[in-house]
Amino acid sequence: MKDANAALLSNFEVFQLLTDLKQQRKDSGKHKQSSGQQNLNTIMYETLKYISKTPCRFQSPEIVRDFLIAMKGHKLTKAEKLQLLNHRPMTAVEIQLMVEESEERLTEEQIESLLQTVSSVLPGNPAEELQKQATTAAEEDDDPE
Amino acid sequence: MFVLVEMMDTVRIPPWQFEMKLNDSIAEELNKKLANKVVYNVGLCICLYDITKLEDSYIFPGDGASHTKVHFRYVVFHPFLDEILIGEIKGCSQDGVHVSLGFFDDIVIPPESLQQPAKFDEAEQVWVWEYETEEGAHDLYMDTGEEIRFRIVDESFVDTSPTGPSSTEASTSGATEEVQKKEAPYTLVGSISEPGLGLLSWWTNS
DSSP states (O other), X not given: OOEEEEEEEOHHHHXXXXXXXXXXXXXXXXXGOSGGGHHHHHHHHHHHHHHTTSGGXXXXXXXXXXXXXXXXXXXXXXXXXXXXXXXXXXXXXXXHHHSTTHHHHOOHHHHHHHHHHHHHHSOOOHHHHHHHHHHHHHHHHHSOO | OEEEEEEEEEEEEXXXXXXXXXXXXXXXXXXXXXTTOEETXXXXXXXXXXXXXXXXXXXXTTOOSEEEEEEEEEEEEOOOTTOEEEEEEEEEETTEEEEEOSXXXXXXXXXXXXXXXXXXXXXXXXXXXXXXXXXXXXXXEOOTTOEEEEEEEEEEEOOOOOOOOOOOOSOOOHHHHHHSOOOOSEEEEEEOOSTTOEEHHHHOOO
16 A cells, blocks of 8 residues: 555546446457456446446546636645546535535625536536437438438 | 545566566456455455555566565545535345445444434334424335435454454354354444435435
């Protein structure tokens, strides 16, 4: 054990890693199906299942970068920004949970502007996503096979 | 929720795997050893992130396998104190509400950390939040399968490595082994006693 806390990972980074790993293992064929790999399979499956239900499934590296740049002005700790990225809060109550001593550090307008930044930079508004999926499905139907 | 942990270990590659590329066989061995396992005081290991350094491989007399010292980074589940997480209620008991994340099950919210006042409904075996408004009291049930938002307040690691045979009392029989509790190596204690915490359905506006 060298460093038990080298870096914090966002859900998105773990999501990307596991999806890539899953693809790699599928491509390399079935020769790694020995019983030793069962643990890896189980944990990958369960973790991917959990993370796929969180907002990170709509994120991309550019979005994460834009989010961190947008967050610079708000003076939040790394852990707070990470929680906002992972959870995509939509109400003031959620912001107060994730930001320590938010009553002292943020005014109501600042909380409002934080919520605005989060909703505009991070995708994941359920209504928007449904609409996007509907338009892509319509486009596919138009294309003649 | 997840952290990157730098580790160092000596990996043994048996001779029949020499045809594989060294990096691949090392990655396979490390995942075999650590994936889905709890490391004491570190957390639940998920999968290998990358290999940072490979030292020379040695073969020792008497063992045909090669031994390589590897420096690598592993993705570990280890939420920090006060982190907010969303999980699913697995069940309720006298000890509190049991929550699971799918890949990690040992999370418990003790009765004192529930939204107060709370009572345990013996008939349905479920915890209930007695929410008071001007109109009267609403009983909010914490049913199995519901999504719940909670804060991590404590964690505990238990060393579950096997101990040697302990001195036994006179009445030893096979039955005493079943009395040994199966302790989870890593447990998290949560709390929902703040506004915004608890079942997601309690706090959604629509």
